Amino acid sequence: MKGPTSVLAASMNGGQTVRVAAAGDLHVDEAGREAVATAIAAMDRDADLILLAGDLTTHGQPEQAAVLADACRDIATPIVAVLGNHDLHCGTDRELTEILRDAGIVVLDRDGSTATVGDACRVGVVGVKGFVGGFRHHTIPDFGEASLRGLYAETGAEVEALAAGLREIAACPLRIALLHYAPISDTLVGEPTEIWAFLGSERLAAPLLEHRPDLVLHGHAHAGRLQGSLQGVPVYNVSIPVMGQDYWLFELTAARSLSSTLH
Ligand SMILES: [Fe+2]
Numbered sequence: 001m002k003g004p005t006s007v008l009a010a011s012m013n014g015g016q017t018v019r020v021a022a023a024g025d026l027h028v029d030e031a032g033r034e035a036v037a038t039a040i041a042a043m044d045r046d047a048d049l050i051l052l053a054g055d056l057t058t059h060g061q062p063e064q065a066a067v068l069a070d071a072c073r074d075i076a077t078p079i080v081a082v083l084g085n086h087d088l089h090c091g092t093d094r095e096l097t098e099i100l101r102d103a104g105i106v107v108l109d110r111d112g113s114t115a116t117v118g119d120a121c122r123v124g125v126v127g128v129k130g131f132v133g134g135f136r137h138h139t140i141p142d143f144g145e146a147s148l149r150g151l152y153a154e155t156g157a158e159v160e161a162l163a164a165g166l167r168e169i170a171a172c173p174l175r176i177a178l179l180h181y182a183p184i185s186d187t188l189v190g191e192p193t194e195i196w197a198f199l200g201s202e203r204l205a206a207p208l209l210e211h212r213p214d215l216v217l218h219g220h221a222h223a224g225r226l227q228g229s230l231q232g233v234p235v236y237n238v239s240i241p242v243m244g245q246d247y248w249l250f251e252l253t254a255a256r257s258l259s260s261t262l263h
């Protein structure tokens with residue numbers, strides 16, 4: 001692991017520098033109790049803000065969420081998370097959210113998609129799970145069976161929540177979008193193209209392009225690629241299997257709205 005290299009320079013430029021530790025697809029269960037506690041403690045040590053990009057649990061069982069909650073309860077660094085599809089598997093997402101919030105984790109979803117961290121909204125985070133839909137002309141249409149159109153509509157609701165959240169944090173010096181599903185296909189490369197439609201939706205990119213946050217994070221695509229770009233907006237797939245390590249550390253500097261990756 002390399003240490004921060006531009007904190008002093010940013011400070012001399014009058015910029016606000018924030019270190020963000022990010023990870024997705026933790027898939028926590030009882031067997032991983034010690035490992036997740038170690039990883040969260042390391043993030044606490046290294047970062048000013050911890051972001052978790054969904055699939056926090058293996059199957060969405062409340063006792064699995066409790067393992068993550070135990071790891072986070074005494075952590076001083078703010079933790080913001082979204083749920084992933086694995087967290088919804090048992091239909092217990094409300095209970096999961098309660099368990100995580102009781103431990104101090106800010107869980108964002110469609111109904112409450114923004115969090116601000118630091119004085120004067122130093123960092124604004126908008127978080128939505130996102131959903132499926134596809135990319136590059138291979139997309140699920142708003143056509144035909146009600147079930148298929150329902151799926152299209154569900155992605156639409158995620159897109160609208162993302163857009164509304166980005167409008168809410170527009171005045172924050174640093175703005176981050178946190179998702180589980182991918183908004184671009186750059187970060188899916190490595191996954192079979194046949195399943196890209198289940199890994200994300202290009203419809204999620206529209207509000208990101210309009211508002212151009214400083215950093216976009218997602219997970220879900222375990223075999224995808226770490227780094228991508230949405231017409232200059234940095235997008236990272238911070239799925240743990242992709243990173244090959246417990247988290248990625250970003251340094252964001254508000255003065256120039258630049259994001260740089262440390263490791
Ligand atoms: Fe996952």
Ligand SMILES: [Fe+2]
Pocket residue numbers: 055084085086180219220221
């Ligand atoms: Fe997932």
